Structures are given as C-alpha cells and as structure tokens.
Amino acid sequence: MSVLVVLPTYQEAANIGAVLHRLRSACPSAHVLVVDDASPDGTADLAAAVGHELGAIDILRRPGKSGLGSAYREGFAWGLARGFDAMVEMDADLSHDPASIPELLRPLGGSVELVIGSRYIPGGSIPQWKAHRRVLSRAGNVYADALLGMAVTDLTSGFRAYSASVLRRIDLAAIRADGYGFQIEMAYRAAQAGAELAEVPICFTDRVEGRSKMSLRTIVEALALVTWWGLLRVTARGAGRTLQSPRIESPARIDRVAPVVSPVATDGTFPVSPSDHPGAEREPPAPASPANRSTGG
Numbered sequence: 004m005s006v007l008v009v010l011p012t013y014q015e016a017a018n019i020g021a022v023l024h025r026l027r028s029a030c031p032s033a034h035v036l037v038v039d040d041a042s043p044d045g046t047a048d049l050a051a052a053v054g055h056e057l058g059a060i061d062i063l064r065r066p067g068k069s070g071l072g073s074a075y076r077e078g079f080a081w082g083l084a085r086g087f088d089a090m091v092e093m094d095a096d097l098s099h100d101p102a103s104i105p106e107l108l109r110p111l112g113g114s115v116e117l118v119i120g121s122r123y124i125p126g127g128s129i130p131q132w133k134a135h136r137r138v139l140s141r142a143g144n145v146y147a148d149a150l151l152g153m154a155v156t157d158l159t160s161g162f163r164a165y166s167a168s169v170l171r172r173i174d175l176a177a178i179r180a181d182g183y184g185f186q187i188e189m190a191y192r193a194a195q196a197g198a199e200l201a202e203v204p205i206c207f208t209d210r211v212e213g214r215s216k217m218s219l220r221t222i223v224e225a226l227a228l229v230t231w232w233g234l235l236r237v238t239a240r241g242a243g244r245t246l247q248s249p250r251i252e253s254p255a256r257i258d259r260v261a262p263v264v265s266p267v268a269t270d271g272t273f274p275v276s277p278s279d280h281p282g283a284e285r286e287p288p289a290p291a292s293p294a295n296r297s298t299g300g
C-alpha cells in the first residue's frame with residue numbers, strides 16, 4: 004500500500020523539522036506532501052531542506068493563506084493524481100504523534116475506507132486539556148454525532164487515514180468547509196459515499212511551539228454546517244427519502260493494538276520520484292526561525 008501523508012502548514016517553522024524526522028522514523032516508506040501557504044516564517048524552505056536530507060518529501064507552495072480545508076483538498080488531489088493508495092492527514096505541530104500512523108493505517112482496506120484517530124474512545128486521551136476545553140470539544144462532537152447519526156466519537160479529529168478509493172468517490176471540489184467543519188464534512192461525505200468508518204485511539208498533545216490558526220469563525224462554521232445537515236436529514240426523512248443518511252449504523256471500533264515494529268509498507272517504492280512532481284523542491288538548508296499556542300479540536 005503506497006501511503007501519502009499530507010501535512011498542511013502555516014507558520015510551523017518551529018515544528019516542521021521535528022515532525023518530518025519523526026514521521027520518517029515512524030513510517031519509513033510513506034511519502035510526505037507539505038502544503039504550505041507562503042508561511043512568512045520560512046516553513047516551506049525548512050521543509051524543503053529536510054526533504055533534501057531525507058528524500059520522499061514534496062512541498063506544495065501556495066501563494067497565500069487559504070485555509071486548512073483547501074490545503075487538504077489540494078493535497079488529496081495531488082495524491083490521487085499520482086496514484087497513492089492511502090492518504091493520512093495530520094497537523095504539523097506535533098499534536099498528532101507520527102508513531103500512531105501505522106495504527107491508523109492498519110484497519111484501512113476492504114470496506115473500511117476512513118479511519119479516524121479518536122480522543123474519546125478507550126485508550127484515547129488529551130493529557131493537557133483543562134476541563135472546559137474537554138467539555139467544549141466533547142459537546143461539539145456529541146452534537147454533531149446526534150444530528151448526523153454517524154456513531155463516531157471524534158468527528159472533529161484531524162488525524163485520519165483515507166483510502167484513495169473513497170476520496171475518488173467524494174467531490175472534493177464541492178467541499179467548502181474549513182477547519183473543524185472540514186473534518187466533519189469529510190467524514191459525513193465519506194459515509195454518504197458508502198465508506199465504513201473505524202476509530203482508533205490517539206493521544207492528542209497540545210502544541211508546544213507556534214500558535215493555533217483555528218478561530219472562533221471555524222467553530223461557528225462547523226456548528227452551522229452540522230445544524231444545516233441535521234435539518235436536511237430530518238426533512239428528507241419527513242419526505243420519505245433516506246439519501247441524506249450516512250450508511251454507518253455501527254462503525255467498527257478498533258481498540259489499541261500492539262506497537263508496530265515494521266513499517267507500513269516495506270518495498271520503499273513510490274508511484275513517482277519527488278523530482279517528477281511540479282512543485283517538488285530540493286533546496287539547501289535554511290536557518291530555523293521560532294514561531295509561537297492551540298485550540299485543539
């Protein structure tokens with residue numbers, strides 16, 4: 004299985020080097036695409052330097068900050084065009100531990116086409132969060148779950164693995180939500196497209212370096228979208244239609260499994276070499292510059 008890890012970055016100069024090195028150790032055969040929105044702190048140049056050192060790392064440089072959702076849409080399209088079998092999404096701020104990627108990928112295959120790293124199933128955790136943040140995040144997830152009927156505990160989690168097959172069935176260009184709304188919408192669309200969803204436990208660590216880019220606007224957008232889809236479901240049900248209902252009555256829940264010793268794929272081959280890609284970069288190392296905290300999800 005060829006795996007592409009899509010890493011959206013905006014102002015992650017203080018984290019990008021560490022996350023790329025940890026990714027390579029945890030998943031030696033995975034290819035990485037950093038999608039950077041012209042971060043003024045030089046994140047893209049730092050990523051390119053690490054890419055030069057480690058190989059199999061591409062940088063997609065976009066002209067300006069266009070949002071997390073748009074970065075993932077473009078990253079997925081990039082991976083689909085190059086024939087990757089699976090795509091992992093994760094934050095580049097070390098909130099998501101690259102060591103969990105093999106566990107995210109393990110259930111993928113067959114009818115399971117989306118695996119979500121969950122903080123809210125047994126084994127999952129958010130060690131540093133204070134009670135009010137836990138309550139807010141949990142309440143948002145319970146609300147979304149109740150309205151969408153998905154039986155998923157962590158719809159806003161941004162640590163996931165998708166099969167290329169389900170990404171091909173989703174009209175990525177039609178997805179407009181950003182931030183948390185993007186994560187919820189992707190899970191909802193995947194379920195509507197017939198995917199079976201699974202959750203594996205993850206430990207979410209608050210970022211130490213840099214600052215969160217999530218705003219109140221993204222939280223409001225997510226709540227509004229969930230409410231809208233919930234209303235559509237109720238209306239459709241009232242009209243005797245079932246099209247709006249996602250097809251997951253009881254998604255598979257996979258409990259924590261033994262630590263992975265072998266890499267996800269062992270052949271080390273990728274569909275194309277990095278230098279074949281438009282936007283592929285090999286540049287000399289640039290000096291790191293520190294940046295600055297997190298809302299989580």
Ligand SMILES: Nc1nc2c(ncn2[C@@H]2O[C@H](COP(=O)(O)OP(=O)(O)O)[C@@H](O)[C@H]2O)c(=O)[nH]1
Pocket residue numbers: 010011012013014015038039040068069070071074093094095096098210214215216217296297298299300
């Ligand atoms: N390319 C790109 N990446 C973004 C943008 N906004 C956030 N990110 C990245 O998306 C990931 C999640 O954002 P973060 O601010 O950590 O959100 P939080 O974990 O919910 O606080 C991080 O790797 C960010 O650098 C954006 O507009 N464009």
Ligand SMILES: [Mg+2]
Pocket residue numbers: 094096098210215297299
């Ligand atoms: Mg984060």
